[in-house]
Amino acid sequence: MIQSVDRSIRILTALQGARRMSLSEIAERLELPPPTVHGIVRTLVAHGMVVQDHTSGRYQLGPAVLRLGNVYLDTLELRSRAVTWAEELGRRTGFAVRVGVPLAEDVIIIHHEPRPDGTRQMPEVGIVIPTNASALGKAMLAFLPDAADQLLAGPSLRSMTGETITDPGEFRKQLDDVRASGLAFECDEAVLGESSVAGTVFDGTDLAVGAVAIVVPTSEWPVDDGTVDAVRTTARTVSRELGASRWPAG
Amino acid sequence: MIQSVDRSIRILTALQGARRMSLSEIAERLELPPPTVHGIVRTLVAHGMVVQDHTSGRYQLGPAVLRLGNVYLDTLELRSRAVTWAEELGRRTGFAVRVGVPLAEDVIIIHHEPRPDGTRQMPEVGIVIPTNASALGKAMLAFLPDAADQLLAGPSLRSMTGETITDPGEFRKQLDDVRASGLAFECDEAVLGESSVAGTVFDGTDLAVGAVAIVVPTSEWPVDDGTVDAVRTTARTVSRELGASRWPAG
DNA sequence: AATATGATTCGGCATTATCGAATAATGCTC
């Protein structure tokens, strides 16, 4: 791990949490002397990864990170394969669809298909949700044993609502169920009033690379078997397109 | 400029251009020995900025850059102010609307309002267009003299189509026109069949921070005065919301 | 099985980044 590169990424991550920070705030947060931080930040600014507000002197993320993010989406094979099937799933079930991949202890949404009923919704691509509080996360974690152990080895499971699973034993038990079926469920665990059903997606090496989920208002929960089937079919189809030999794989 | 941080960003930029690269390809591109690149890449991988394909060993951008890009959009005041007015502009003119900010010698799209006629379109947020080949770019450059000089000091203006302005004299002349009116025009210069009208957006310090544009099929070009007026009004309104004292400022 | 290609590890060396101290810039207070 090379020190200054590691520090530069931690600076970006700090700015990601706090939007705008003065140099000394960043320095304090990372427990580094201001001149050290300054050197790194200057380099980031030179590349547009960070911009400095002319008036306040504070720093924030810059446009170059947006370009990187956009290119990332373009390179993702999972995304290009999933888009058409996500649309199909949305049409069939009438619910919004999300496709996500793991990012440390979170899931990051790489595609979002709004509810077909035309409800005006926020675009959700790029947002992150704790793995333990989402069906998407559980669907992936069940087939990524290392990641699951790592998460459970941490201090504690992050709680988002009163319904979030925070007990490690209960969590492991749920993962066992997911491993058997390839499907994960969640009711009010991330956001109150929002539940979801997710299916794991595997790639050509039969490893879990992501998950696809429908987002259901809790008022319409639980969903019928046909809807669950549609999620299963979508996850299986996308996996097959990526070259997976069986579903669920693992 | 800190060497290793600079190199790490150049690695990310290389991956941005070539999607997937082997370690030695990256090393060759940056003219560095493979072990040097390896150390940096390892650090990037540890943070999810880059991922390594299990089978081929090749590297590509990772999900962490997407999160950064998403947070960048959230922090941008220009974007939050512009969305509602972009929607209004789209409704009034019937054309797709783009909002962009400068990024080195390009414009990067930070908001895209699709044509209201419901035509299924690619989401364009995050794509970049050369400043000299777009109305958005000209609208910004006219009020950023340093950036314009820097661009013209370069080897030559990038040509995208046969219509792209590549003559420095002609380009300067166009910028003079933009400076007088606050509006920039472009016909087939970036993409054949696509033309646009852009207005400069200024912030509370009366500096150009971005531009808003409508995208017009060349078959409907030129547009009528009312449409041009609508772009002017939108650019002026957004600038005022950001605290600009007059329009065009500069 | 042998070879070639490319990824990764190791470690000594010199470049390089680090950080204390000083300076400049900015904003606040009275």
Place this chain on the structure above:
DNA sequence: GAGCATTATTCGATAATGCCGAATCATATT
């Protein structure tokens, strides 16, 4: 509007750090 406080930035000596040649390991190819 002067003086003070806060914060950003520059400079440079120091030694810590990352760099990269050589060796090793893993994988693909013939």
